[in-house]
Amino acid sequence: MSEFKLDTREEGDVVIITTEGYLNNVGGEKIAEACYEKIDGGKNKFLLNLERSSVVNSIGVSILIEIIEKLQDSDGKLAYYNLAPIVEKTFKIMGLTKYSTVYSSEEEALAEMS
Amino acid sequence: MSEFKLDTREEGDVVIITTEGYLNNVGGEKIAEACYEKIDGGKNKFLLNLERSSVVNSIGVSILIEIIEKLQDSDGKLAYYNLAPIVEKTFKIMGLTKYSTVYSSEEEALAEMS
Amino acid sequence: MKGSSPVVELKLPVLPDMELSATKTAEIVAKHMELSEEKSAEISMALIEACINAFEHSESNKQIEIHFRIKGDELEIQVTDKGKGFDESKVKIPKIEEKIGSDHKRGWGLQLIKELMDTVEFESSSEGTTVTMTKKK
Amino acid sequence: MKGSSPVVELKLPVLPDMELSATKTAEIVAKHMELSEEKSAEISMALIEACINAFEHSESNKQIEIHFRIKGDELEIQVTDKGKGFDESKVKIPKIEEKIGSDHKRGWGLQLIKELMDTVEFESSSEGTTVTMTKKK
Ligand SMILES: Nc1ncnc2c1ncn2[C@@H]1O[C@H](COP(=O)(O)OP(=O)(O)O)[C@@H](O)[C@H]1O
Ligand SMILES: Nc1ncnc2c1ncn2[C@@H]1O[C@H](COP(=O)(O)OP(=O)(O)O)[C@@H](O)[C@H]1O
Numbered sequence: 001m002s003e004f005k006l007d008t009r010e011e012g013d014v015v016i017i018t019t020e021g022y023l024n025n026v027g028g029e030k031i032a033e034a035c036y037e038k039i040d041g042g043k044n045k046f047l048l049n050l051e052r053s054s055v056v057n058s059i060g061v062s063i064l065i066e067i068i069e070k071l072q073d074s075d076g077k078l079a080y081y082n083l084a085p086i087v088e089k090t091f092k093i094m095g096l097t098k099y100s101t102v103y104s105s106e107e108e109a110l111a112e113m114s
Numbered sequence: 115m116s117e118f119k120l121d122t123r124e125e126g127d128v129v130i131i132t133t134e135g136y137l138n139n140v141g142g143e144k145i146a147e148a149c150y151e152k153i154d155g156g157k158n159k160f161l162l163n164l165e166r167s168s169v170v171n172s173i174g175v176s177i178l179i180e181i182i183e184k185l186q187d188s189d190g191k192l193a194y195y196n197l198a199p200i201v202e203k204t205f206k207i208m209g210l211t212k213y214s215t216v217y218s219s220e221e222e223a224l225a226e227m228s
Numbered sequence: 229m230k231g232s233s234p235v236v237e238l239k240l241p242v243l244p245d246m247e248l249s250a251t252k253t254a255e256i257v258a259k260h261m262e263l264s265e266e267k268s269a270e271i272s273m274a275l276i277e278a279c280i281n282a283f284e285h286s287e288s289n290k291q292i293e294i295h296f297r298i299k300g301d302e303l304e305i306q307v308t309d310k311g312k313g314f315d316e317s318k319v320k321i322p323k324i325e326e327k328i329g330s331d332h333k334r335g336w337g338l339q340l341i342k343e344l345m346d347t348v349e350f351e352s353s354s355e356g357t358t359v360t361m362t363k364k365k
Numbered sequence: 366m367k368g369s370s371p372v373v374e375l376k377l378p379v380l381p382d383m384e385l386s387a388t389k390t391a392e393i394v395a396k397h398m399e400l401s402e403e404k405s406a407e408i409s410m411a412l413i414e415a416c417i418n419a420f421e422h423s424e425s426n427k428q429i430e431i432h433f434r435i436k437g438d439e440l441e442i443q444v445t446d447k448g449k450g451f452d453e454s455k456v457k458i459p460k461i462e463e464k465i466g467s468d469h470k471r472g473w474g475l476q477l478i479k480e481l482m483d484t485v486e487f488e489s490s491s492e493g494t495t496v497t498m499t500k501k502k
Binding site for chain 3: 372373374377380381382383385386390393397
Binding site for chain 4: 136138169170171172173175176177179180182183186198199200203204207208209210212213
């Protein structure tokens, strides 16, 4: 079990955050921090690659709701790809899929978001 | 935790076996089976890529000693690369490194074995 | 183990990410029972939430206890804490519409457990709480 | 958990790969203690061997018990089985030179445990065996 890590890059006006590790409160806070920094810099489109975060908990995921809320101020978007089936199911149960979008690949996501 | 899997391919006269999963008795038997089939077909150089088998037990590893023994009949070689540090340490403690070789990459291994 | 029903017992202290030692155990048990990967992942997610509640809401530094019981083609999991207890019937069902704009984003654990498992029961008093959940093959 | 020494307890039945639920727990405890990844991996390997022995040689279908105790900067792990016991001093040190050509390739578990841990002690009777092993930070 390694520490939660993330890597941030930009494709056009979309910020892509690739995570690794357990998406718990610590992981959620790290994602939020990375997003808020970019939001302060004027960005409002975020795409999370959660391929290597196949284990999550509800506290970590509820921090994503905070990001969704924050992005409403600037008409922004949050989206995901490479979700483990259980992560997608969790997002559905919690209703995140009403306010953010699950894509099946980076290409598809970038095509729709840009 | 997924099943132990392996994939076999040939580079020149070297048989490369890439494994995935816990190298216990079941995993060891699968490797031995794959080797013995190739030995029967006349091969005697085997290279194991253990990158995705970072967890082993002594029963699994002792089956590799069987393969080493079998290869002595045909003056063959057993070698490994991409070993997790604890796997390399285990091979050292058990003495496998006296009868088989640990390489740091596929390239290095193929250059020396061919 | 033929004929008997295997039991796994864990007593875990409150350490960060300790719930992952429970999910690893659940995975191994689920695999032994030949549950699908989907069901195995659902069990692990529900178990994470039950453990977090036991660790967090129990307001007690005692260990939590987890029992896995293989009952034929059904897996029963019990998570017990020695915390202050709660009345499950009084917990509000969370809605994302209400969470957005609210200061309280959390409160999803019980909902997830109920959605992901086949049956869920709560036994709670001022002495502690036991959540019993089951999943069929 | 300040001031107290956290204890983790596992009771595991004989199911395939059940030792991996113990190593996952060991990893989480080692991480909490801030042990190096190297030491954590050594602990897990030794624990796998101790569990396999407990499962296998105990010739008993009862559960095995594992205790993890964090004692300051030392981790103590005990693996207990209710098997028939053995005399550790009579176990031959394995040598690969002798294994090659022999029918008995196994017999490496105790050797690995001793090499990988800081201290190892055996307590064994006809009622069962407890292996106590420690590793310092
Ligand atoms: N084991 C428990 N002991 C005491 N209270 C609990 C326990 N589990 C849940 N609760 C109560 O139920 C509420 C809802 O729990 P849950 O749905 O898991 O969300 P969260 O833990 O994020 O608040 C908690 O806020 C707590 O008041
Ligand atoms: N927990 C145990 N109960 C009874 N006998 C044991 C136990 N652990 C080890 N032994 C004995 O010690 C021998 C050596 O064990 P070990 O070094 O782990 O190798 P292996 O298990 O492969 O034989 C075993 O063959 C067994 O006779």
